[in-house]
Amino acid sequence: MSNINKPDRLELQVKLKQKAAESAVDFVQSGMVLGLGTGSTTRFALEYIGLRIKTGQLRDIVGIPSSFQTEKIAKELGIPLTNFDEHQEIDLTIDGADEVDLHLNLIKGGGGALLREKILAQSSRRNIIIVDEHKLSPKLGTHWPLPVELIPFAIKPVANYITSLGAKIILRKKNDGSTYTTDQNNFILDCNFGPISNPEELALKLCNRAGIVEHGLFLGLATEVIVATENGIRHIMREK
Numbered sequence: 082m083s084n085i086n087k088p089d090r091l092e093l094q095v096k097l098k099q100k101a102a103e104s105a106v107d108f109v110q111s112g113m114v115l116g117l118g119t120g121s122t123t124r125f126a127l128e129y130i131g132l133r134i135k136t137g138q139l140r141d142i143v144g145i146p147s148s149f150q151t152e153k154i155a156k157e158l159g160i161p162l163t164n165f166d167e168h169q170e171i172d173l174t175i176d177g178a179d180e181v182d183l184h185l186n187l188i189k190g191g192g193g194a195l196l197r198e199k200i201l202a203q204s205s206r207r208n209i210i211i212v213d214e215h216k217l218s219p220k221l222g223t224h225w226p227l228p229v230e231l232i233p234f235a236i237k238p239v240a241n242y243i244t245s246l247g248a249k250i251i252l253r254k255k256n257d258g259s260t261y262t263t264d265q266n267n268f269i270l271d272c273n274f275g276p277i278s279n280p281e282e283l284a285l286k287l288c289n290r291a292g293i294v295e296h297g298l299f300l301g302l303a304t305e306v307i308v309a310t311e312n313g314i315r316h317i318m319r320e321k
Contacts, residue, residue: 093311094213094215097213097214097309097310097311098121098122098125098211098213098309099125099309100309100314101122101125101211101212101213101307101308101309101314102122102123102125102126102128102129102175102211103125103126103129104211104307104309104314104316105126105175105209105211105307106126106129106130106133106175108173108207108209109130109133109139109142109173109175110139111139111140111141111142112140112141112142113142113172113173114143114144114145114163114168114170114171114172114173115130115142115143115144115145115171115172115173115174115175116144116145116147116171116173116174116175116176116201116202116204116205116208117144117145117146117147117151117155117160117174117175117201118147118151118174118175118176118177118194118198118201119146119147119148119150119151119176119177119192119193119194119197119198120176120177120191120192120194121177122177122211122212122213123151123175123176123177123211124154126175126211127151127154127155127158127160128158130142130144130158130160131155131158131159131160132158134159134160135159142160142161143161143162143163143167143168144160144161144162144163145162145163145164145165145168145171145201146162146197147176147194147197147198147200147201148192148193148194148197148198148264149264150192150194151194165204169204170204170205170206171201171204171205171206172205172206172207173205173206173207173208173209174201174202174205174207174208174209175209175211176189176198176201176202176208176209176210176211177189177210177211177212178210178212178216178299178303178306179191179216179225179297180216180218180221180222180223180224180225181210181212181216181217181218181303181306181308182218182219182220182221182280183219185210185303185305185306185317185319186221186280186298186299186300186301186303187210187221187297187298187299187300187302187303188221188222188225188227188228188297188298188299189228189297189299190227190228190230190269190296190297191225191228193228193253193261193263193264193269194263194264195228195230195295195296195297196230196263196265196267196294196295197264198299199295199299199302202299202302202303203302207304207305208302208303208304208305209303209304209305209306209307210303210305210306210307211306211307211309212306212307212308212309213308213309213310214308214309214310214311214315216308217308219276220276220277220278221276221277221280221298222273222274222275222276222277223275223276226251226271226272226273226274227248227271227272227273227274227277227283227296227297227298228253228269228270228271228272228296228297229243229269229270229271229272229287229293229295229296229297230263230265230267230268230269230293230294230295230296231267231268231269231270231292231293231294232267232268232292232294233266233267233268234292235291235292235293236252236268238292239270239290239292239293240252240270242290243270243272243287246274246283246286247274248272248273248274249272249273250270250271250272250273251270251271251273252268252269252270252271253268253269253270253271265294267294277298280298280300281300283298284296284298284300301319303319304318304319305317305318305319
């Protein structure tokens with residue numbers, strides 16, 4: 082059993098996230114269009130980008146945010162923003178993940194921004210995922226439920242459908258007990274399938290169901306994953 086107590090473990094996890102974020106920002110170059118992810122680890126990357134813009138290390142950077150939250154943070158940090166009307170292709174997206182498997186497939190959506198995050202990922206030449214080592218998993222679903230975004234009108238039939246696929250589902254709530262809504266005013270079901278043996282098959286079943294807007298399986302989208310461990314940084318590239 083580890084001798085590290087909980088406060089020290091949390092402090093270590095924060096330091097690992099910072100290391101992963103800083104390593105990812107080292108790949109950002111002046112003149113790039115960036116995809117800006119959402120989440121606690123990505124927040125550190127935004128801070129490093131903002132600092133390098135302020136000190137003149139990075140110039141002519143523009144970012145497309147994956148959420149209202151990220152948009153607000155980016156503005157506060159002085160990161161210029163753009164949109165898909167002005168730039169249809171992203172040079173580099175930096176984002177986090179809730180779970181990463183051996184093939185660099187991901188579960189994302191713990192922060193509720195999975196729809197926009199997937200749009201950014203699919204529009205990017207390079208998609209760097211930054212995580213600490215605790216996010217690595219032999220199979221997706223081992224440690225994290227799968228978020229599924231759906232329109233409110235379809236909550237009952239979609240919930241019944243996903244339950245029929247073998248998941249235990251929970252409608253995501255806010256801290257005050259009200260139903261959580263995404264930036265697109267949709268609901269999220271957190272679906273516990275356990276370890277997912279065939280994520281491609283599950284993704285297809287979810288994509289084909291009316292009422293489901295998007296799911297948190299990000300398959301084949303990460304070009305690389307930067308993992309911060311207690312022993313240093315691991316940079317894992319997707320096999321071509």
